Amino acid sequence: MLKPQATSTRDLVNLDGTWRFALVQSDLDSEAPWSKPLPGTLDAPVPASYNDIFVDPAIHNHVGWVSYQRTVTVPRGWTQDRYFVRVSAATHKGRVYINDKFVTEHIGGYTPFDAEVTGLVKPGESFRLTITVNNELTNTTIPPGILEVNEKGKKSQRYFHDFYNYAGLARSVWLYSVPAAEYVKDVTVVTDVEGKTGVINYDIKTDVQESTSGTSVHVVVLDETDKIVAEADGAKGAVKIDNATLWQPGAAYLYQFRAEIRKDGKVVDTYSVATGIRTIEVRGYEFLINGKPFYFTGFGRHEDTAVRGKGHDSAYMVHDFQLMDWIGANSFRTSHYPYAEEVMDFADRHGVVVIDETPAVGLNLFIESGLFGKGARATWSDDFCNDQTREAHADSIRELVARDKNHACVVLWSISNEPSTSEKGAREYFEPLVKLTRELDPSRPVCFINVMFATFDKDLITDLFDVICLNRYYGWYAHTGDLESAETAFETELKGWVAKYKKPIVMTEYGADTMSGMRSHYCTPWSEDYQVAYYNMCHRVHDRVPEVVGEQVWNFADFQTAANHIFRVDGNKKGIFTRDRKPKAIAAVLRERWNAKLDELAKL
Template sequence: MLKPQASSTRDLVNLDGTWRFALVKDDLEKEAPWTGALPGSLEAPVPASYNDVFIDPAIHNHVGWVSYQRRVIVPRNWTSDRYFVRVSAATHEGRVYVNDKLVAEHIGGYTPFDAEVTSLVKPGQEFRLTITVNNELTNTTIPPGLLEVQADGQKKQKYFHDFYNYSGLARSVWLYSVPAASSVEDVTVIPDVQGSTGIINYDVQVAGDKSADVHVTVLDEDDKVVGEAKGAKGEVKIDNAKLWQPGAAYLYQFRAEIRDSAGAVQDSYSVATGIRTVEVKGTQFLINGKPFYFTGFGRHEDTAVRGKGHDSAYMVHDFQLMDWIGANSFRTSHYPYAEEVMEFADRQGIVVIDETPAVGLNLGIASGFFSTKKMATWSPEYCNEQTREAHANSIRELVARDKNHACVVLWSISNEPSSNEDGAREYFAPLVKVARDADPAKRPICFINVMFAKFDLCLISDMFDVLCLNRYYGWYEHTGDLVAAEAAFEAEMLGWAKKYPDKPMMMTEYGADTLSGLRSWNAGPWSEEFQIAYYDMCHRVHDKIPAIIGEQVWNFADFQTSANHIFRVDGNKKGIFTRDRKPKAIAAVLKKRWDKINVDQDYPGSKK
């Protein structure tokens, strides 16, 4: 799905700001908030999660639907256009109403959806736009959860992921136009390299007049034309191409134009694309044919007040911090991030592992950490065929949205599923095929392995290209005993390397909760001294295992979690930075290590 953009043939109206806001306290269809002005005087910012904006606990803890509403005017010059409302994300289910009419609905909280309104509102007319958003998670949603209705009729939500279930319109809402006669509906670009020649294989999908001519132009960063082609499908060759490199991004503009018989441009759409190759070869991960070692983070879209609301200032500052500390990569744990983040990573040369929202598919963790009744994960009562279909759809939507990003080098289809339980292989085998079929560029795929599913227990690791491991030796296992933790950690890593001698291994999570400012002469758990000792231990193990191709610590910054878990005090404190982005003592230690790693691997953009 193409992100809306303004061009010589398209217009784009941003609908962000404060919208009228109300809880749906009863049944959505019964209340029908789209049929008139919302009751009350509340206004909510868009983009933002609504939970922490207001001080009313009833809003913060609300389970169910909420309503956003505003007035919108269709620009009067859109007489020859089709026009759409675009919702960048509605967590976790959204419906769009134009005046009294439902025009779109979508399940999945982190990917966009559109609603065409051309036939409902004329150019120059005003309409009432209502978007309802539901935060409920069930066993057939991704991420999953369990919903309980209490005796008083109130709903109680259980979810099994360890970050707060922020909800609402956390990303931008747009009104945009495309030419009615013929328009670019989708673009796929697949880069390749042959010697010094860059190759862009492309496929342009056209809406409307299918017989219209498609012309393709590729421009370099100086706006110089470096390649051209005709036809909706083909390739463009670029002599002496400049490659997209980690830390040294170079982006070409791929411009697709639809022209009529007289050569006039009917529609134009541009995609920023980097020319680079990605390959897994033995125990190496290759970018442009050179081994790459990941340094960086698992992260969250999480800030005070805004929740998961996209914020450009935080985005730029976070990337600055990653650059300072020597991070060359991150994972979009545990859901697709805002499209603006992906575009910025493209421009900054940051490598991304792109992940679906499939987190919480593990009732072993739930029963152990959250004190719930032991249940089978892969069962009709929890993760069943309907869950898998929702999961498959989340994979397709992620790849469809992010397929053209040069920064994306690896797809992660799930975080910490119960891959050691009976039924895991039957659940995941079809999803592996979905992921491989969805990406025209055939990037490698992975899932993120949980600490309970060690090499002798995991039932699905053989189906994936990279072994991505989350391990907390010294924190959740052998807590505080780093000597025992180091021995156990090394033994397990050697076990993986022996069982899968031709697969690269990556540490996608490792960390220890740390209270900023807590100092301890004996490096006790939760202290800044313990966090340093913990990471030193982990890195000694990493450096002994040749198959390890990267380390992404957990987490970039402290983040909010559910208040129902007694072992979390105002959130997860495993951040290298505090929630307001102040460095803990470990930051300088990581910077020293990662700067050296980046120089040693000598890729363009590494710090000399």
């Protein structure tokens, strides 16, 4: 799905701002909030999660539907166009209504969807736009959850991921146009390098056939000075760029790949894709970008800030990337869902490498039984992760790849975080999903993120994947406070993975909760001193296991979690930075280590 853009043939109207807002207190269809102006006096900002905006606990803890509403005017000049409402994300289900008419529904809280307005409203006319959003999670959604209803009929939500279930319209809403007769529907670019020549293989989908009389597809590639460096005709093919400047980690270079539909020699539609030319390869124990070994330094992160929740904020985005650059982070993982498209665009422009992850987190009932002492339940079963769950998971993979396939920054697809892969049924669940991911994008390697319980002697699916990605907390959840024992156990396990699978390893999570300002001569857990000692221990192990090709600490910044976990006080405190982005003592230690790593990579 192409992100809307303004071009010589397309227009784009941003619908962000304050919208009328209301809870749906009973049944959505009986209340029919789209049928009239919303009652009450509440306004909600878009983009933002609604939970922390208001002081009313009933809104903060609401489970079910909410409604957003505003008036929109179709520009009067769009008489020769088709036009759509684009919802960048509605967590976790969204419905769009134009005046009294239902137009579309989308399930999945982190990927975009469109609702066509053409034919419902004429250019120059205004309409009532209502978007209803539902935050409920069930065993057949991604991520999964369990809905509970008490004796008074009040809903509550249980979920199995360790971050707060923020909801609402957390990303931008747009009104955009495309030419009515012929337009570019999709573009796929895959790059390669032949010596000093850059290759862009492309496939352009349009609403017209190439054989249509007088209509053709033309391709133009421009460099960063807007100089044309390649051209071609046809909807599918390849263009070559002599002496191409490659997209490199830390040194981005983007060509503009412009697809044009021409009719009788005139451009009737055009769409541009920012394209970084680079190659990715997993070879033996190495992860190669442009044929050179790459070592991941950086973070697992969250889209999480005070008040906004998961609402996209450009100021925070730029500041966070500044902090990553300062500390020497060359990469991050979109834990545990696709991030805003603006974040991906920014990573492209600044040469930051991304492990791109689906929202498939919490597919693990073993954690519940292990942490809370509850009876073990089967994860892969008719009652929890079943065939319907897997199809929802497949949809999340399809939508992630469709949205992010052209981003140079994306070097690895992660199809799930910490699923229960030591349980019977895991292989039957995941094998078709791995096959699907490779069919959708043969150009990138595929991984999943392994949970600590599924050690190399228990895991059932790692052989299906290209890279081993491990979340490990020796010294925190295991061997708590005993870093000497933790170091031995950690190194033993890593060497077990190497011996069994002979694949590169990326440490995608390791960390320790830390209260900012807490200090201890005795290196007490939760102190900044213990966090420093913990990371020093982990890094000694990494350095003794050469098959480790990356370290992404957990987490970039402290973040909010569900309030019903007694071991979480106002959120998860494993951040290297506080929630308001103040550095803890460990930040200086990581900065020294990672910048030295970057210097080593630059010499290769």
